[in-house]
Amino acid sequence: MIEKWRLLDTGLNDAFYNMALDEAISIARSKGIAPNTIRFYRWRPPAVSIGYFQSMKEEVDIEACNRLGIDYVRRRTGGGAVYHDTEGELTYSIIVNETHRLISRDIQETYRILCSGLVLGLRQLNVPAEFRPINDIVAHGKKISGNAQTRRMNTVLQHGTILRRVNPALMFRVLKVPSEKVRDKLIKSIEERVASISDILKRDVSFKELKEALIKGFESSFKIRLIPGELTDFEKDLAYRLKHEKYTTREWNFKR
Amino acid sequence: MGKAIYKVKGGKMIKIQLTLENKKIIKDLRITGDFFLHPEETIEDIEKALRGCSLSKEELVRIIKETLTSKRAVLLGASPEDLARCIIMAGE
Numbered sequence: 126m127i128e129k130w131r132l133l134d135t136g137l138n139d140a141f142y143n144m145a146l147d148e149a150i151s152i153a154r155s156k157g158i159a160p161n162t163i164r165f166y167r168w169r170p171p172a173v174s175i176g177y178f179q180s181m182k183e184e185v186d187i188e189a190c191n192r193l194g195i196d197y198v199r200r201r202t203g204g205g206a207v208y209h210d211t212e213g214e215l216t217y218s219i220i221v222n223e224t225h226r227l228i229s230r231d232i233q234e235t236y237r238i239l240c241s242g243l244v245l246g247l248r249q250l251n252v253p254a255e256f257r258p259i260n261d262i263v264a265h266g267k268k269i270s271g272n273a274q275t276r277r278m279n280t281v282l283q284h285g286t287i288l289r290r291v292n293p294a295l296m297f298r299v300l301k302v303p304s305e306k307v308r309d310k311l312i313k314s315i316e317e318r319v320a321s322i323s324d325i326l327k328r329d330v331s332f333k334e335l336k337e338a339l340i341k342g343f344e345s346s347f348k349i350r351l352i353p354g355e356l357t358d359f360e361k362d363l364a365y366r367l368k369h370e371k372y373t374t375r376e377w378n379f380k381r
Numbered sequence: 382m383g384k385a386i387y388k389v390k391g392g393k394m395i396k397i398q399l400t401l402e403n404k405k406i407i408k409d410l411r412i413t414g415d416f417f418l419h420p421e422e423t424i425e426d427i428e429k430a431l432r433g434c435s436l437s438k439e440e441l442v443r444i445i446k447e448t449l450t451s452k453r454a455v456l457l458g459a460s461p462e463d464l465a466r467c468i469i470m471a472g473e
Contacts, residue, residue, distance in 0.1 A: 176415050177421045178413055178415070178418065179415060180411075180413045183396070203417035203421065203458075205393075205415035232417070232419060232455055232457055233457065259392070259393070259457060259458050273417070274417070275420075276420070381413055
């Protein structure tokens with residue numbers, strides 16, 4: 126019988142809840158009280174997330190974020206700073222136990238395997254997606270998706286974003302640049318290195334269409350069936366607590 | 382205080398901030414960047430282990446490797462040599 130995983134679509138939430146919920150589901154999974162799960166989500170208000178090892182003050186223009194109503198949060202995964210636009214991107218997370226057949230001891234290999242679900246899904250949409258180590262998915266050599274992974278308590282969390290539309294100018298208004306002089310240069314270089322799936326397909330791709338394609342990609346690549354499900358009360362309560370006790374705190378967000 | 386930024390070829394960005402004692406012993410340092418390290422809090426163990434260390438590439442690499450081994454940690458997107466190189470750049 127085909128293996129069943131839970132599918133969650135938690136819609137639009139703020140950055141702190143989004144990060145808290147990924148951790149809450151991971152903890153529930155590690156305790157054996159949640160199944161392997163794939164979650165789709167988006168960010169409202171828009172937000173910048175930074176990698177675990179990054180410095181908030183060095184990466185993010187906090188004053189610009191405050192002025193524009195953009196949240197900022199530290200992730201529990203490594204990697205770089207990402208601007209999460211409400212309309213411009215879809216985020217997913219995969220939460221799976223570490224002993225699962227999809228998880229290799231080799232982290233680089235696990236990125237390739239888990240990203241293959243996204244690659245296959247994007248190809249369903251006729252995006253010529255390819256995995257590019259360490260943790261990116263590209264099409265025509267341009268980055269369309271960034272991904273980050275952590276392993277804790279025998280559970281793997283991989284989350285990442287798929288660009289539906291891209292706005293390099295806004296991206297560089299909220300991320301720190303070495304100097305004003307290079308801002309335009311950086312915007313140009315991002316335009317050359319990053320693309321959205323709407324750019325590539327030269328049409329507007331809806332969230333619904335994107336999610337449906339990714340579901341097919343995950344199901345066929347991982348040999349699983351995704352069953353739409355709900356959060357448990359445990360996960361909801363824990364996410365609420367983690368949001369208020371961790372992800373909204375200055376101690377966490379400015380710890381490096 | 383010394384600072385350095387180093388982009389690993391085919392890898393990630395490393396940023397080092399450090400203060401030295403007698404111009405050669407690490408008093409304090411902070412390693413930031415967009416690399417991956419599992420488990421993540423090993424970064425604090427590496428920073429701690431490097432305090433009191435001299436700016437010798439061999440010594441830095443050895444201490445970073447020892448810390449990774451003892452914590453069963455995995456670094457991705459940067460190597461112990463890359464970290465050591467950036468630390469020395471920041472100290473110069």
